[in-house]
Amino acid sequence: MREPSFLRTVQAAYDTYGEASRAGLDDRPLDRAMLSTFADLVRAEGTGRPIADLGAGPGHVTAHLDALGLDVYGVDLSPAMVTLARRTHPHLRFVEGTMTALDVADEALGGIVAWYSVIHIPTERLPELFAEFHRALAPGGHILLVFQTGDEPLHLARAFGHDVSLVFHRWPIDRVSDLLRQAGFTEVARMTREPTGATEKVRRGYVLAVKPAGPARA
Numbered sequence: 001m002r003e004p005s006f007l008r009t010v011q012a013a014y015d016t017y018g019e020a021s022r023a024g025l026d027d028r029p030l031d032r033a034m035l036s037t038f039a040d041l042v043r044a045e046g047t048g049r050p051i052a053d054l055g056a057g058p059g060h061v062t063a064h065l066d067a068l069g070l071d072v073y074g075v076d077l078s079p080a081m082v083t084l085a086r087r088t089h090p091h092l093r094f095v096e097g098t099m100t101a102l103d104v105a106d107e108a109l110g111g112i113v114a115w116y117s118v119i120h121i122p123t124e125r126l127p128e129l130f131a132e133f134h135r136a137l138a139p140g141g142h143i144l145l146v147f148q149t150g151d152e153p154l155h156l157a158r159a160f161g162h163d164v165s166l167v168f169h170r171w172p173i174d175r176v177s178d179l180l181r182q183a184g185f186t187e188v189a190r191m192t193r194e195p196t197g198a199t200e201k202v203r204r205g206y207v208l209a210v211k212p213a214g215p216a217r218a
């Protein structure tokens with residue numbers, strides 16, 4: 001994927017994010033359950049390779065996975081978000097980069113989490129994105145994607161107290177699952193949950209999948 005313009009737009013939006021919102025996991029037991037399951041599966045597979053939290057933002061999911069005992073680091077497109085994450089979690093590693101072109105060798109990662117971050121990738125680019133995830137993951141590596149479900153994207157002209165141009169893509173969970181399968185992943189589990197708290201408006205989708213240890217299935 002060659003540095004498409006949508007990446008600059010997303011980065012510009014998150015560079016103005018500031019410290020306006022730091023959603024935590026304390027009041028999200030189902031989120032914690034999915035992360036614990038992911039951590040258990042990663043440990044059981046024992047690839048010995050690091051886990052990447054892609055689109056880590058402020059880094060609270062990275063920190064949660066670290067607390068669960070995983071060797072994890074965060075990647076984010078926005079230098080401002082990386083600075084915030086490093087300041088908040090100085091014991092963890094956060095790097096600038098794009099999930100669309102990961103700065104890792106083939107099969108270098110033991111797992112991938114993308115927590116409300118693939119939502120900024122245009123739908124027509126998901127096959128290319130999932131091919132990149134497949135390239136970067138070791139056989140037996142797990143992937144956990146979380147996103148808002150729906151049929152239509154949400155276009156925001158103002159967010160984080162600033163004018164922005166930001167699209168939050170939403171997909172039916174079947175669509176994401178099918179695209180993962182076409183990229184060579186095998187689904188392990190999926191979950192939907194209803195919106196909770198003051199800020200959530202739509203149903204959430206979670207897909208947990210694995211890159212099979214044998215030859216990829218198309």
Ligand SMILES: C[S@@+](CC[C@H](N)C(=O)[O-])C[C@H]1O[C@@H](n2cnc3c(N)ncnc32)[C@H](O)[C@@H]1O
Nearest residue numbers: 014055056057076077078081098099115117120
């Ligand atoms: C909605 S925030 C979610 C942050 C964090 N995962 C969380 O749940 O709190 C989306 C994050 O993904 C990052 N992001 C968006 N597109 C990205 C890309 N192509 N590569 C890496 N990070 C990206 C944004 O900069 C932002 O920090």
